[in-house]
Structure formats: structure tokens, C-alpha cells
Amino acid sequence: MAYRKTLAGLVAATMLAGSTTASFAATEIQWWHAFTGRLADLLNEQVEKFNASQSDYVVVASHKGNYSEALNAGIAAFRAGEQPHILQVFEVGTATMMAAKGAIKPVYELMAEAGKPMDQSAYLASVAGYYTTTAGEMLSFPYNSSTPVLYVNSDALQAAGIAPDVDLTTWEKVGEVLDTLKAAGAACPLTTAWQSWVHLETLSAYHDAPFATKENGFAGTDTELTFNGPVQVAHIEAMGQWAKDGKFIYAGRRNESGARFRAGECALFTESSAGYAGVKAEAQFAFEIRPLPYWASVEAAPLNTIIGGASLWVMAGHKAEEYAGVAEFLNFLSSAEIQAKWHQDTGYLPITYAAFDTTKASGFYEANPGTDIAVIQMTGKAPTANSKGLRLGSFDQIRGIIDEELEAVWAGDKSAKDALDTAVERGNQLLRRFEQANR
Amino acid sequence: MHKHVVFNNRVLPYLLLAPQILVTLVFFFWPAGQAIYQSAYIPDPFGLSSQFVGFGNFEFLLRDRYYLASFKTTVVFSTLVTVVSMGAALWLAVMADRVIKGSSAYKTLLVWPYAVAPAVAGVLWLFMFNPNVGLVAWYLKAMGYNWNHVLNGDEAMGLVVVASAWRQISYNFLFFLAGLQAIPRSVIEAAAIDGASFARRFWTIVFPLLSPTTFFLLVVNVVYAFFETFGVIHTITGGGPQQATTILVYKVFSDGFVGQDLGSSAAQSVILLFVVGLLTVVQFRYIERKVHY
Numbered sequence: 001m002a003y004r005k006t007l008a009g010l011v012a013a014t015m016l017a018g019s020t021t022a023s024f025a026a027t028e029i030q031w032w033h034a035f036t037g038r039l040a041d042l043l044n045e046q047v048e049k050f051n052a053s054q055s056d057y058v059v060v061a062s063h064k065g066n067y068s069e070a071l072n073a074g075i076a077a078f079r080a081g082e083q084p085h086i087l088q089v090f091e092v093g094t095a096t097m098m099a100a101k102g103a104i105k106p107v108y109e110l111m112a113e114a115g116k117p118m119d120q121s122a123y124l125a126s127v128a129g130y131y132t133t134t135a136g137e138m139l140s141f142p143y144n145s146s147t148p149v150l151y152v153n154s155d156a157l158q159a160a161g162i163a164p165d166v167d168l169t170t171w172e173k174v175g176e177v178l179d180t181l182k183a184a185g186a187a188c189p190l191t192t193a194w195q196s197w198v199h200l201e202t203l204s205a206y207h208d209a210p211f212a213t214k215e216n217g218f219a220g221t222d223t224e225l226t227f228n229g230p231v232q233v234a235h236i237e238a239m240g241q242w243a244k245d246g247k248f249i250y251a252g253r254r255n256e257s258g259a260r261f262r263a264g265e266c267a268l269f270t271e272s273s274a275g276y277a278g279v280k281a282e283a284q285f286a287f288e289i290r291p292l293p294y295w296a297s298v299e300a301a302p303l304n305t306i307i308g309g310a311s312l313w314v315m316a317g318h319k320a321e322e323y324a325g326v327a328e329f330l331n332f333l334s335s336a337e338i339q340a341k342w343h344q345d346t347g348y349l350p351i352t353y354a355a356f357d358t359t360k361a362s363g364f365y366e367a368n369p370g371t372d373i374a375v376i377q378m379t380g381k382a383p384t385a386n387s388k389g390l391r392l393g394s395f396d397q398i399r400g401i402i403d404e405e406l407e408a409v410w411a412g413d414k415s416a417k418d419a420l421d422t423a424v425e426r427g428n429q430l431l432r433r434f435e436q437a438n439r
Numbered sequence: 440m441h442k443h444v445v446f447n448n449r450v451l452p453y454l455l456l457a458p459q460i461l462v463t464l465v466f467f468f469w470p471a472g473q474a475i476y477q478s479a480y481i482p483d484p485f486g487l488s489s490q491f492v493g494f495g496n497f498e499f500l501l502r503d504r505y506y507l508a509s510f511k512t513t514v515v516f517s518t519l520v521t522v523v524s525m526g527a528a529l530w531l532a533v534m535a536d537r538v539i540k541g542s543s544a545y546k547t548l549l550v551w552p553y554a555v556a557p558a559v560a561g562v563l564w565l566f567m568f569n570p571n572v573g574l575v576a577w578y579l580k581a582m583g584y585n586w587n588h589v590l591n592g593d594e595a596m597g598l599v600v601v602a603s604a605w606r607q608i609s610y611n612f613l614f615f616l617a618g619l620q621a622i623p624r625s626v627i628e629a630a631a632i633d634g635a636s637f638a639r640r641f642w643t644i645v646f647p648l649l650s651p652t653t654f655f656l657l658v659v660n661v662v663y664a665f666f667e668t669f670g671v672i673h674t675i676t677g678g679g680p681q682q683a684t685t686i687l688v689y690k691v692f693s694d695g696f697v698g699q700d701l702g703s704s705a706a707q708s709v710i711l712l713f714v715v716g717l718l719t720v721v722q723f724r725y726i727e728r729k730v731h732y
Contacts, residue, residue: 072696079486096484096699103485251571252589253679260571397698404681411590411680426505433499433700436490437481 026058029325030084033061034070042345050332057325068396078103083315085326090310092395097313098139099438105314106139114327122352126304126378130389131311134218140311141330144348146274147305147374148198148292155285156267160184170296178247181267188266189247193255196402197308198270200227205387207231208300217391221435225427228420231298236409236416243410250410253403272308273374276347289370291377303387305377349374393434398427477705484699496706505682513686517664524604525656528611536619553609557670564602565675592683595676599684602675603668611656618652650730658722687711
């Protein structure tokens with residue numbers, strides 16, 4: 001507690017120190033984000049463009065650590081009354097933010113007050129849906145959203161005598177390709193980033209299987225996890241068998257495996273569509289992007305995949321003129337031109353249909369085959385209650401639990417059924433505490 | 440008639456003690472009080488509302504078998520770190536004490552690791568043992584051992600113990616060396632003249648005479664293993680795999696700062712407070728009796 005206050009104090013002091021350089025005439029808008037490297041450069045470019053385009057407002061972007069750390073910094077700052085105007089929060093923190101009614105200013109309300117009402121039909125339904133209440137009110141602004149796809153090292157397939165255009169649409173077919181790769185002596189036939197997101201959360205949505213009750217938590221905090229159903233158990237069982245046979249190589253909970261794929265060690269790689277920029281920059285081999293495979297044996301599949309990434313939350317407790325500036329800035333960010341550039345530079349989804357059309361018209365997809373797959377995956381079918389996303393409290397921690405239990409399967413310590421049952425049981429305990437804290 | 444100097448000022452002693460008391464109040468009693476108060480509530484992360492639950496947080500924790508397992512992990516981890524770092528330091532100190540030529544060079548080099556911050560030490564070891572790119576992991580593989588601390592809990596525990604102990608060896612080394620040099624040479628030489636071997640001289644003379652130092656280091660090292668190894672664990676394993684390296688302090692952090700569950704986190708701090716208090720009492724009451732001053 002005391003530590004948090006001190007931390008917030010320091011954060012505030014840093015903010016003040018930073019603000020002296022900005023112009024005093026213009027209203028200042030603070031934006032705390034979690035990006036580094038190339039993504040941070042692109043983000044700063046957007047900010048500079050906005051600041052140069054008008055003289056009433058100055059947006060100041062500050063990096064606050066990784067996603068979890070940025071969220072913590074925002075929370076600590078709010079407790080100390082020093083919160084920024086805009087806070088980037090990863091999709092996992094959505095339920096936490098939504099529950100904090102007094103701490104946030106809903107985006108739909110902000111835009112309406114500023115006289116720039118949002119036309120929600122302009123946004124990709126499966127992206128906006130993640131951040132929208134069941135009453136259809138958009139609470140945060142979708143900033144960077146991606147979805148898992150399959151990256152293929154074509155050279156590695158060829159080395160194993162597999163045609164590069166081999167059918168990889170279903171996990172059944174992928175299984176056959178893994179057999180061939182293993183038989184040809186491949187050291188790493190398949191690897192994955194973000195195992196829980198790709199192989200449980202997205203898997204569930206893709207196959208129309210509930211991840212949790214109450215519409216995956218959209219309809220209330222009294223939700224219970226249900227990802228130990230037959231679809232999920234069968235998939236994790238298959239992955240566990242592949243891990244045992246050395247066909248699936250596990251490298252870590254986040255995207256540690258990306259380095260191995262980009263170095264050419266792995267043949268197949270399930271990762272976020274936003275991994276595209278990195279693969280394109282580093283891969284010394286021919287690669288291809290394919291849709292995420294599904295199980296042909298499940299009739300409902302494939303539905304849409306779900307998003308990962310982050311959205312921008314507007315924090316409560318600021319002046320009306322500052323909110324007008326925030327609205328101006330969000331309006332700028334959602335313009336087709338900015339969104340199309342963001343989509344093409346990063347591999348994140350364009351959040352509006354207009355940005356998708358702009359990109360299509362520019363011939364980008366022909367020049368960069370596979371970059372539209374993520375969009376098609378997200379928009380191909382209308383989302384069901386099982387596929388519009390997840391809204392679960394303490395989800396960062398629940399993911400940690402899922403990671404632990406999956407690791408037990410990959411290590412051969414537990415059966416898929418055991419591991420998922422345990423994860424559900426442990427996760428439900430956290431959901432109950434979240435429910436209690438936000439009563 | 441007494442010889443003592445008498446200060447008649449009644450305020451002065453309190454004034455002289457005030458800074459220390461103030462520091463203790465602000466940095467110990469106040470946060471500890473806050474933690475005890477918080478442990479009876481389940482607040483939401485933003486501090487907008489709070490539910491009074493009495494002992495509910497403790498009840499929740501004591502029924503959580505992963506929390507109970509974390510006690511065992513902490514005991515194993517602390518014991519290993521303490522034994523490894525003190526054992527290695529004692530051995531190095533005894534050896535350095537015998538060296539005559541270039542001893543100061545050895546001593547300087549042995550003290551260096553202490554200057555490395557825990558998080559940096561963690562990253563250092565992580566790079567060496569990273570299953571994908573680590574040099575040591577690569578050598579192990581070449582020798583036919585498939586090192587993967589990402590999935591293997593015992594290997595993960597071994598790695599965090601070594602990384603934590605490594606840094607502490609320097610500190611222990613300094614104290615052991617100073618302790619060794621304080622032992623009168625004449626006693627050891629007398630034993631040598633009587634024909635006692637090096638090992639015998641060590642166990643019957645040096646080790647008992649070193650006991651005040653050893654006891655002091657035991658207390659310091661246990662506290663170190665409990666609280667200061669956080670950085671090493673955070674950078675190397677993040678508490679994984681399957682909570683194999685989640686010690687009590689790490690769980691306080693991950694529940695409070697990752698899970699935003701401040702009530703549970705506060706309750707864990709309170710439990711930790713009692714555990715460390717108990718441990719200190721045990722050390723001073725039972726182990727200190729065996730120390731020769």
C-alpha cells in the first residue's frame with residue numbers, strides 16, 4: 001500500500017519533469033503505453049503527426065513497462081490521483097477495467113460529449129465486440145488487435161520433401177505433415193507462442209466451444225470456466241502427444257519461440273498476426289502465412305478466431321477541455337489513413353472496415369500475400385456467444401495457471417484432462433474472489 | 440559517591456533515540472499495520488470499494504494447496520541457498536586464508552559478485568542456461584543431457600538456488616575471512632606442533648571459534664533467501680514451472696501486482712511477518728546457545 005503510493009508519487013514526479021518541455025499554451029494529454037522498439041517508434045510517429053496537425057492539444061506518450069506493468073502504473077497513479085488521460089491496457093485486463101466504474105470514462109460517452117459520436121458499425125464487429133458491453137456500449141478504444149495465424153517455413157517443408165502448398169487447413173492434416181517432418185529428422189516441426197491464447201482461448205472460439213459460462217463472462221462476473229470440455233481436452237491431448245514425440249517443441253509462455261522460428265529452426269509456428277513484421281525483417285528463408293488450423297472432426301469449426309492485443313482506456317477525473325482533446329485524438333487514431341498504415345506496418349488488424357478497404361485498394365495484400373488472412377479469419381463468420389471474446393476477472397493470473405498446467409502436459413507429468421480440470425478448478429477460485437471484490 | 444557521569448536531562452535520551460524510532464515507525468510499523476488492516480478486506484484494485492471479510496483472506500489462503508506448497512518450496516529453497524552460499528564461502532575463505540602470495544588479488548575477485556544486482560545476476564545465469572541459446576545448456580546437450588528448466592521443476596530450482604547463492608558467497612566470504620583472521624595464530628600453531636592434521640585443526644579449533652560469525656551469517660542468509668532473492672526468481676523462472684520456484688515472497692508479488700488481489704497479498708505479508716518472527720526467535724533461543732563468544 002505505502003509502496004504503491006510512493007511509486008505513484010515517483011511516477012507523478014517523472015511526469016511533471018517530462019511535461020516542462022511541452023508547450024504551455026496547449027492542453028496536455030498524457031498517454032501511458034507498453035510498447036518498445038519498432039512499435040514504440042510507430043506509436044510516437046502517430047503522436048507527432050497528431051501534435052503537428054493542430055495546436056490546441058499536445059499528446060505526451062510515455063512508456064510504462066510491459067502490459068502488466070503499465071496497468072499497475074495506471075492503477076497506482078489512479079489511487080494517488082495522478083492518473084493519465086489515456087492508458088493502454090491489454091485485452092486480458094479488460095474485465096478489471098470494466099469493473100472499475102468510477103475509474104474510467106467510457107469511450108462512447110466521451111465521444112458523444114465531444115460531439116463526435118462513434119459509429120460502431122464502422123469497426124470490425126469481432127474487434128469492437130471485445131470492448132463493448134452487452135448493451136452495445138463501447139467502453140474502450142481498440143488500438144492494437146491481432147489474432148493467431150500459422151506461419152510456415154516453406155524451405156523447411158521442402159527439405160523434408162513436402163510440397164510447399166501442402167494442405168494445412170486442419171489439425172488432422174498438420175498432424176500428417178508433422179509425422180513427415182519428424183521422420184525426415186526435423187528438430188522442431190511445430191512450436192507456438194502464447195499457448196493459452198492460441199491453443200485454448202482461440203481454439204474454443206474457433207470451434208464454438210464455451211471457454212466460460214455466462215457468454216464467456218460477458219453476461220456477468222458470476223461466470224465459471226468450462227475450458228475442460230471435450231474439444232479442448234482432445235486438442236491438448238494431441239498437442240501433448242506431439243510434445244512427447246518431439247514434434248511439438250515448447251519454448252516458453254510468451255513469444256520466446258519466435259526467435260527459433262525466425263532463425264529457421266522450426267517448420268510451423270502458431271503466433272499472433274502482429275508477429276509478421278518481425279518474421280519479415282529477420283527470416284532468411286521463404287515463409288508463408290496460413291489460416292490457423294482447426295479440427296475437421298468438430299462440425300462447428302471454423303468460426304472466427306479471437307483477438308489479443310490492447311485497447312485504450314480513458315481514465316476518470318480529468319477536465320472537460322482535456323476530454324475534448326482525448327476525443328479529438330481518438331478520432332484521429334481511428335481515421336482510415338492512420339489505421340491502414342498501422343495495419344500494414346505492424347500486422348495488427350485494421351480496426352475499421354474503411355482501413356481494410358483502403359489497404360485492399362492500395363494493392364498491399366497482393367504485394368504481401370497472407371497479410372489479409374488475419375482479417376478474413378476475424379470477419380468471415382458472425383461471432384457467436386462463444387466466439388466474441390472473453391471477459392474474465394483476474395485473467396492475467398488465470399493465464400498463468402493455464403500456462404503452468406499446460407507445461408505439466410508438455411512435460412508428460414499430467415494428462416490433458418487432469419491438467420485442464422485442475423486449471424478450471426484453480427481459475428474458478430480466482431473468479432470468485434474477483435466477483436467478491438467487485439460486488 | 441558514584442563515578443558515573445549523570446545526565447539529568449530527562450528529554451535528551453528520548454531525543455537521541457528519536458531518529459531510530461521514527462525510522463522504525465515509518466518504515467516498519469506503519470506498513471506492517473497497513474498490511475494487517477488490509478488483510479481483513481477484499482478491495483478492488485482501484486481502491487473504489489472494499490469488502491470486509493475478517494479472516495476470510497487467511498481462510499482462503501490456508502485452503503489453497505498451492506499456497507501450502509509454497510511453504511515447502513520456500514523451506515527447500517532457503518535451506519539450499521543458505522547451505523550452498525555459506526559452505527562455498529567458508530571453503531573459499533579457508534583457502535584464501537592460507538594463500539600467501541597474491542592473496543589480495545584473490546580476495547578482491549571473490550568479493551566482486553556482491554556488486555551485481557540480483558536481477559542482473561538472474562539474467563546472467565539465465566543466458567548461460569537458456570535451453571535455446573544458453574552456452575552451458577548447449578554444452579550439456581553436447582554431453583547428452585537435455586537441460587530444460589522451462590519445463591523441469593528440479594532444474595529450475597537448482598538454477599535459482601545457484602544464481603541466488605552465487606551472489607551471496609562474496610558477502611559470506613568477507614565475514615568468514617575476517618573471522619578466520621581474528622583467530623589467534625598461536626592456538627593453531629600449537630595444535631600443528633602437536634601433530635594435528637589440517638582437517639582436525641579446522642574442526643576442533645577453527646570452526647568452533649568461528650561460530651559467532653557463522654551464526655550471524657546464518658541469520659543474514661536466511662533473511663536474504665526469504666526476501667532478497669525475488670529479483671533472481673523473477674528474471675529466471677517467474678515462479679514456474681508449475682510454481683516449482685514460487686517462494687512465499689514471490690507469491691505476495693504475483694498475487695498483489697499481477698493478480699491485483701491486494702487482500703490476499705496483504706494476508707500473505709502478515710503470515711510472512713509471523714514466519715520470519717518465529718524463525719528469528721528459534722535462531723536466537725536455540726542455535727545461539729551453541730555459539731562460543
